[in-house]
Amino acid sequence: MKVIVLGAGVIGVTSAWYLTQAGHQVTVIDRQPGAGLETSFANGGQISVSHAEPWANPAAPLKVARWLFREDAPLLFRFRADLQQWLWGLAFLRECLPARARRNTVQLVRLGLYSRDELARLRRATGIQNDQLECGILHFFTEPDAYAHAGETAALMRAHGCDLELKRAEEVIAIEPALRSIAGSLLGATYTPSDQSGDAYRFTERLAALAAERGCEFRYNTAIEALQRAGESISGVLVRDDSGGSRVLGADAYVVALASYSPALLRPLGIRLQVYPAKGYSVTVPITDESRAPRVSLIDESLKIVVSRLGARLRIAGTAEFAGHDLSINRTRCEAILRRAQTLFPGAFDASQAQFWTGLRPATPGNVPLIGRTRIPNLYLNTGHGTLGWTLACGSGRALSDIISGRAPEVQFDFLRG
Ligand SMILES: Cc1cc2nc3c(=O)[nH]c(=O)nc-3n(C[C@H](O)[C@H](O)[C@H](O)COP(=O)(O)OP(=O)(O)OC[C@H]3O[C@@H](n4cnc5c(N)ncnc54)[C@H](O)[C@@H]3O)c2cc1C
Numbered sequence: 001m002k003v004i005v006l007g008a009g010v011i012g013v014t015s016a017w018y019l020t021q022a023g024h025q026v027t028v029i030d031r032q033p034g035a036g037l038e039t040s041f042a043n044g045g046q047i048s049v050s051h052a053e054p055w056a057n058p059a060a061p062l063k064v065a066r067w068l069f070r071e072d073a074p075l076l077f078r079f080r081a082d083l084q085q086w087l088w089g090l091a092f093l094r095e096c097l098p099a100r101a102r103r104n105t106v107q108l109v110r111l112g113l114y115s116r117d118e119l120a121r122l123r124r125a126t127g128i129q130n131d132q133l134e135c136g137i138l139h140f141f142t143e144p145d146a147y148a149h150a151g152e153t154a155a156l157m158r159a160h161g162c163d164l165e166l167k168r169a170e171e172v173i174a175i176e177p178a179l180r181s182i183a184g185s186l187l188g189a190t191y192t193p194s195d196q197s198g199d200a201y202r203f204t205e206r207l208a209a210l211a212a213e214r215g216c217e218f219r220y221n222t223a224i225e226a227l228q229r230a231g232e233s234i235s236g237v238l239v240r241d242d243s244g245g246s247r248v249l250g251a252d253a254y255v256v257a258l259a260s261y262s263p264a265l266l267r268p269l270g271i272r273l274q275v276y277p278a279k280g281y282s283v284t285v286p287i288t289d290e291s292r293a294p295r296v297s298l299i300d301e302s303l304k305i306v307v308s309r310l311g312a313r314l315r316i317a318g319t320a321e322f323a324g325h326d327l328s329i330n331r332t333r334c335e336a337i338l339r340r341a342q343t344l345f346p347g348a349f350d351a352s353q354a355q356f357w358t359g360l361r362p363a364t365p366g367n368v369p370l371i372g373r374t375r376i377p378n379l380y381l382n383t384g385h386g387t388l389g390w391t392l393a394c395g396s397g398r399a400l401s402d403i404i405s406g407r408a409p410e411v412q413f414d415f416l417r418g
Contacts, residue, residue, distance in 0.1 A: 012257035014397030036204030044317035045308035049112035050192035054367035056095035072336040074304035091365035114411035115395025132198030139299040140189035197297035197308035259362035277360035282317035285349035292348035372416030
């Protein structure tokens with residue numbers, strides 16, 4: 001079958017890889033000059049099944065209210081005259097209900113475990129390297145309220161197969177000695193030995209090259225303008241290349257993997273998606289003292305940031321701002337992240353060479369991605385991966401390829417129209 005994949009981020013490229021492996025003739029279209037250059041470019045690098053608890057949980061409404069209007073808040077809603085934002089916000093509140101938050105966590109753990117296994121299989125098959133470290137993830141706590149809640153989430157995830165262990169402060173420092181600098185305020189952590197980290201951009205770029213070697217076509221510098229419909233089906237995608245020329249490309253099936261730009265493409269077809277951009281930041285610094293920099297990937301609950309060592313670099317990423325598709329860099333937010341990294345790992349890196357970046361997480365209200373069929377028979381979705389797109393990429397791509405190929409996916413997950 002001929003398949004067009006719209007978007008060459010980590011989600012589009014993994015979809016294209018598995019579809020090519022399944023014997024389909026695949027074309028990937030993206031406006032950028034290469035793969036992985038938007039949200040997948042400089043994220044936190046974590047393959048974190050253990051980070052499956054969504055932002056929308058029972059504790060969130062109070063926290064978000066407390067943080068309103070604070071420029072350096074970990075989660076910041078900037079209210080705008082934007083109906084989509086308000087509708088998304090209401091849906092987010094609904095997903096904070098205990099039963100829905102639990103259900104979303106379970107969905108994400110299942111897809112996360114499957115995805116991590118698929119990534120391991122892909123690594124064995126291809127030898128792909130992307131500064132990966134398989135040292136586990138420590139999610140550490142310095143605030144009593146959040147720590148008190150950690151055991152409950154850990155139990156839920158353990159019950160669904162995630163090997164999350166509770167650790168006391170001294171055990172945490174034994175696992176990651178670089179955290180000795182905060183020994184005085186550290187309360188404890190959850191540790192997931194099977195979680196890992198690695199550079200999502202390098203992975204995406206290299207997987208795209210491997211897919212191209214196997215016959216997948218990549219059309220870069222090409223803007224997607226509209227999907228055209230003939231009767232019940234999609235008949236083509238209208239694109240414009242960088243010389244300004246427009247044309248229609250046709251296929252048997254179409255996959256939308258355009259992250260937070262997916263809703264705008266689908267709206268004219270009457271398909272409404274609740275995927276809203278949650279802007280996040282990352283700071284990448286060169287490591288100058290190996291002994292002071294962590295090897296275990298970290299989640300710092302107090303500031304909602306993650307830390308990953310990527311070769312000779314340290315990547316610190318996080319915080320969320322709901323402010324539309326704006327990508328401008330807010331110095332206050334970047335400096336809050338950098339300051340926290342300096343407190344955690346004094347003398348480990350050269351802050352004067354910090355590279356600041358911002359990306360738009362394609363967030364659904366409950367953080368559960370939209371994968372599967374639409375009501376248009378030859379149109380499929382793989383979008384809305386929010387905070388976990390790198391973690392969930394291989395599993396989502398493999399499962400969608402199975403659905404398009406007429407096979408049942410191997411993972412239990414609420415696929416669209418499954
Ligand atoms: C600060 C931050 C930290 C994060 N940390 C982690 C982490 O540690 N672990 C984790 O699992 N996830 C993390 N994430 C989330 C993860 O990065 C995303 O979920 C993931 O990158 C989404 O991938 P995607 O392919 O859907 O989107 P993208 O990578 O944005 O790909 C979408 C593609 O569509 C293309 N496109 C869009 N519109 C058009 C158009 N009209 N025409 C042509 N092309 C178009 C874009 O150019 C882009 O290449 C983080 C995100 C952020 C922002």
